[in-house]
Amino acid sequence: MFPNDYAFHWSPLHVLFLGIFFTVLIVVGSHFAVALWRASRGLRQNRYDAIRWHADFEDFPPELRACRHALTGECADRKCPNAFDCRQCRLHPMFIAKGLLPAECMEEVGGMIFPADRYYHRGHAWARAEADGTVTVGLDELARRLVGDAPAQLPEPGTTIQVNGSAWQYQTGSGSVRILSPVDGEVLATGGASGEWMLKVRPSAGSLDTRHLLRGAEVKAWITRELERLQLALAPEPTGATLADGGVLVEDLPRANPSADWDRVYGEIFLEV
Amino acid sequence: MASQSTFDRHLIIRGLERCSTPRFLLWLLPWVLLLAFGLYGAGLCLVRGLNQTNMDNRFAFGLWIFLDLTVIALGAGAFFTGFLLYILKKKELKAVINSAVVIGLVCYSGAVAVLAVDVGQPLRAWFTFWHPNTHSMLAEVTFCITCYLTVLVIEYLPVILRNRKLRQIPSFLLFEHELHKLMYVFAGVGTFLSFFHQGSLGGLYGVLHGRPFAYRAGFALWPSTFFLFILSAAAVGPSFIALSTWVVSKISRKRLARPEVYDLLGKVSGRLLILYVLAKTVDTVIWINATSPDRGFPAAMFYSWKPFGTWLLFAEIALFGLLPALILLDGKRRRRMPWLISAAALASAGIALNRFVMTIQTLALPTLPFDRFLTYFPSWQETATFLAVVAFGVLVYSFSFRYAVLFPQEKELNVAQPSQPEPELVAVGD
Incomplete structure (x- = not known):
């Protein structure tokens, strides 16, 4: 195995064979060590949220990865290649520049109110820029009816949150539910669990970056699709929607329908694997 | 909704x-009992x-070595x-790579475990590394198999670390x-190691001068069986992945991969496989007409001992080689x-038969x-x-299938699709 070992000879075959063996060991060991070192560096740099989101996104089924512009019919079926981060998207500015969506927006969709003064994240949090430069973050109406009266676990003021990272959580009967952040920034204050807003955030970029958020006419197309997905997720078997059309979601859906697979529903709607 | 326990779900x-959960436990029970029985025998x-x-001293390779050679060949799919x-x-294969890794891990760890029992002195297993006999094909096999098993464990880590609970642990997910x-580095090293140890396992038989049925001429250091083992394992590996995916799909009643x-x-x-069949045929013809007669044995003599008649040769080359190859080549x-699936099963059975014949x-x-x-x-202890x-x-596959994503396409292939919106305004295409 090594020089001076009784079976070792300085013959070309010995040297070649053991040379290859040790090279393999070094390659495998060093790359394993590099992965460990990079992981510990990532931990120090607080990259978990971003990587978790990308890992989850990769595991989403294709219909969950639909591009916002496909939802509105601006383009044919297209899957988002940027993990819903339109800030990275090459095509998004082109769609915006075309201005194909109608200017008017509807605040009521499916019997729920989606105020036009705010931007919506695909994970059902909303963000509203305030006059003092802060951003208020809350949960949209559809999501609020899904979590019902579950207690919220809000981050401490001073916590840094990232877009698509965890903003706050709910403890529901089927486990914890993570709400994705629509904004990068530092939490300044937290609202009450029953309040309209959940977080006041000082955005990292100085102001609210809205490129990855939905607004106006997009919201109707998105929520309509979300309601379809919700129907599918609530169906007892994956054979299609079973809820009657035309109704309005009740205020506290888990209480009204406790036998549903809520773990699955929350995963589908709040974008968590 | 299946009634899973909260922890399990x-x-x-x-x-x-x-x-x-109860149904899963029921599924595990016979396998756990079988494992316990087997561990008792071992x-x-x-x-x-x-x-x-x-x-015994004459019949020193038996069921275990046959099993080792077969599972290592089938595990070549990994x-x-x-x-x-x-x-x-070949991006399409992302759909089955995780399953292939688990199959490889199971095959190689099973092979190493059985070898440890077969060697009979597991406490002295380190001798083979510390004092390797570099004149033996088995030294290379031992080194490569243990290295490749290490690589497979490393390849398996990301599969398991993406489990729903484990991915919530930041250090685990970042490491994954x-x-x-x-x-790609580990895949490259795995390919290199597999290439050589599959070959050396074949070479092991080809250099048996005292066994003219197995002995083969070859190229430089390597007898023809070195190359035939590599080619056959590479040929049957993908077939076995297709077969195992289909079997899991039938047992779980899920579509797991696209056609x-x-x-x-x-x-x-x-x-x-067709390349292998051609090479095996040429090798057999040379062996019948030159290698075996040169050593004083007409090849026909080897097939006069029943039940090992010429039917075995026919089955190995034509029935389990040529036939599946022709089916798989016909689009x-x-x-x-x-x-x-029939062709994949035939090819997989063929490699087992080949390893049986050689051993x-x-x-x-x-x-x-x-x-x-x-x-x-x-x-019974061997069995x-x-x-x-x-x-x-x-058991390892069942746990992996339940708690990890072995088939990334499974979700999309098994959910009802929401209606697609009519594209009213098509502005920018992809």
């Missing part, structure tokens, strides 16, 4: 439908010695799928992420699942005038140890 990735061999087996995906960039980025994935596996397997037939038939045949035809039937490997494989 929170380990299962959302959107993957899995059976209820324990007897380790404690009391190899007299618990029906092997390295070859990794090679096709990470090195040749970084490991995954380097996977294009099966088709690609079948196509690759078919092309390599129309390959795209029909019953044909594809058992080689040792059973007499080679000296005073020799007799030897018979061997494994003892139990063999079955323990099977049970171990099923």
Whole structure:
């Protein structure tokens, strides 16, 4: 195995064979060590949220990865290649520049109110820029009816949150539910669990970056699709929607329908694997 | 909704439908019992010695070595799928790579475990590394198999670290992420190691001068069996991945991979298999007409000992080689699942038969005038140890299938699709 070992000879075959063996060991060991070192560096740099989101996104089924512009019919079926981060998207500015969506927006969709003064994240949090430069973050109406009266676990003021990272959580009967952040920034204050807003955030970029958020006419197309997905997720078997059309979601859906697979529903709607 | 316990259901990735906890436990029960029985048999061999087996100084390779050679060949699907995906960039195979890694891990860890029992002195296993006999093919096999098993464990880590609960632990997910980025390196090393140890396992038989049934001429250091083992393992590996995916799909009643994935596996397997059949035929013709007569044995003599007649040769080359190769090369037939799976099953059975012939038939045949035809039937301890490997494989695969994403396409293939919106305004295409 090594020089001076009784079976070792300085013959070309010995040297070649053991040379290859040790090279393999070094390659495998060093790359394993590099992965460990990079992981510990990532931990120090607080990259978990971003990587978790990308890992989850990769595991989403294709219909969950639909591009916002496909939802509105601006383009044919297209899957988002940027993990819903339109800030990275090459095509998004082109769609915006075309201005194909109608200017008017509807605040009521499916019997729920989606105020036009705010931007919506695909994970059902909303963000509203305030006059003092802060951003208020809350949960949209559809999501609020899904979590019902579950207690919220809000981050401490001073916590840094990232877009698509965890903003706050709910403890529901089927486990914890993570709400994705629509904004990068530092939490300044937290609202009450029953309040309209959940977080006041000082955005990292100085102001609210809205490129990855939905607004106006997009919201109707998105929520309509979300309601379809919700129907599918609530169906007892994956054979299609079973809820009657035309109704309005009740205020506290888990209480009204406790036998549903809520773990699955929350995963589908709040974008968590 | 399956009635899973809260703990159990929170380990299962959302959107993957899995059976209820009691049903899963019921499925595990016979395999656990089989594993326990097998461990008892293996324990007897380790404690009391190899007299618990029906092997002896003449019949030194038995059921275990046959099992080792077969599972290592079938496990070649792991390295070859990794090679096709990470090195040749066949992206379609991402759909089965995780399953291939688990199958590879199960096959190689089972093989190493059985070898540890077979060697009979597991506490001295390190001797083979510290004092390697560099003149033996087995030294290279031992080094490569243990290195490759290490690589397979590393390749398996990202699969398991993406479990729903484990991914919530930041250090685990970051490590998985970084490991995954380097996977092409491990796939490359795995390919290199597999290439050589598959070959050396074949070479092991080809250099047996005292066994003219197995002995082969070759190129430089390497007898022809070195190359035939590599080619056959690479050819059958993808077939076995297709077959195992289909079997899991039937047992779980889920669609796990798109037809294009099966088709690609079948196509690759078919092309390599026809090459193997051609090479094996040429090798056999040379052996019959030159190698064997040169050593004083007409090849026909080897087939005069029943039950090892010429039918074995025919079955090995034509029935389990040429036939599946032709089916897999025919695009129309390959795209029909019953044909594809039948061909994959034939090819997988063929490699087992080849390893059986090389191991058992080689040792059973007499080679000296005073020799007799030897018979061997494994003892219950040997059989139990063999079955323990099977049970171990099923258990590891079952847990992996339940708690990890072995087939990334499973979710999309098994959910009802919401209606697609009519594209009213098409502004920018992809």
